Amino acid sequence: MRPWSLLMTSVLAIHLAGFPASADDTKETPKAAEKGKADEKDDDKLIVTQHETKIGEESIKYRATAGLMPLHDASDKVEARMFFVAYTVDTKEDQPRRPLMFAFNGGPGSSSVWLHLGALGPKCVVVPVDPTIPPPPYRLTENAQSWLDKTDLVFIDPVETGYSRAIKPELNKKFHGLQGDIASVSEFIRMYLTRYERWTSPLYLVGESYGTTRAAGLAGHLADKGIALNGVILISTVLDFQTIGFGRANELTYSLFVPSFAATAWYHKKLPADLQGLGLPELVTEVTKWAEGDYLAALGKGDRLPDEERTTMIKRLARYTGLSERFVDLNDLRIPQHLFSKELLRDERKSVGRFDSRYLGFVGNAGSPSPEFDPSEAAVRPAYTATFNQYVRTELNFKTDAPYHILGGGQIGAWDWGAPGIGYPETGSALREAMGKNPHLKVLVASGYLDLATPFAATDYSLAHLKLASALRKNVQVTTYEAGHMMYLHGPSLIKLKRDAAQFIDDSDGR
Incomplete structure (x- = not known):
């Protein structure tokens, strides 16, 4: 399944100003990114810019970091570099206490652009109110429903999506499978928490489509590494592929x-x-x-x-x-x-x-x-392709001639779903185990009535068969919207999704 996202725009009209960060604006940025410079020696390319926006009645100053995170093998050699865009709010409070959310889409083989420019990030694609294919040229506007007022956001592009690349083509197979994908994104999260000193932040995952498969698997994988999550948000969910096959x-x-x-x-x-x-x-x-x-x-x-x-x-x-x-x-x-x-x-x-x-x-x-x-x-891919490529170079100041793989590009071949004979791929059991190990972990599930890729009834069936202990069932909240796979295509559903997510974060951040 390929995740697509979209945003309604009738209420979005706030100006966003972007300019390079100064040395004083990089307290949460590794030295490699100071003054907007890339440090090639560290295998990183990190660009930092400062911005301001308004969400609701609140004016928010934030820093955007666009860059590459190196992933190392057991001998400490770089195997791949994963592209990410992080938005962190300037706050007088202790930064590690502010919620931090890692976001990704699915595919497998999709970048995170859909959630990024569709629902969560500070900018969004301008599209028609009606469900029609918009005419070019395309543009961005301010996202009045951004989640940035509630949590810092890190958008992750798995290997061979976006600008993320393996060092050598033969290494791709290591990352392009159910378990390899989970392991690599888990390592990215560990690296981010370490480099940006966010180990004590309330931690969240949000995934869409196959990204929900990844998020559920990650919840179990991270728990085994001692990284406890406050919440997981699953948008257009597939936990058990028997339900959609x-x-x-x-x-x-x-x-x-x-x-x-x-x-x-x-x-x-x-x-x-x-x-x-x-x-x-x-x-x-x-x-x-x-x-x-x-x-x-x-x-x-x-x-x-x-x-x-x-x-x-x-x-x-x-x-x-x-x-x-x-x-x-x-x-x-x-x-x-x-x-x-x-x-x-x-x-x-x-x-x-x-x-x-x-x-x-x-x-x-x-x-x-x-x-x-x-x-x-067809209604969303051209608009997201054009606007992201313009946005990342001009406002985020990340300049490269490499193609940004929106979906299915690069060296992604056959996906390794696991050994034959083990049945349908599923990660619901990993989510159940994570909740058992951390009874404070909460889950928000968002489905669309008009989704013919990951039907809401299939999601409900999978959740009903997690075999959760009765005491943990109250930790799972299910919401259904009158829209499709990308419920934020629909203006009222977009607003409701933000409201539901905001309440979910307030109820689970542990502060």
């Missing part, structure tokens, strides 16, 4: 996608009048109960399903998804995401987005089984 021998996924199909059909007004008249939460509650009950039981019967019961299931599935009974019948009651995205609006020669099904794409061949492209991806 369509396959002949995996009936579970088909049932977990149906509520998101229903939400999408409701949004596009393709449901019967009585269902169309329901509120979205009420609708998905009804559909989820049926999909995880009678429907999943029917799928489990396979060829033993009686004809009468099969007919009943066909009618109900068509009713809840906006698809024809014939289409449901021809697909044997099992509708994968790509078929649904093409079929729902096929007669209108349109397809719906995977990451956000509010977005529509015009199709060239209405008779083909799958969409030709994802309109929700």
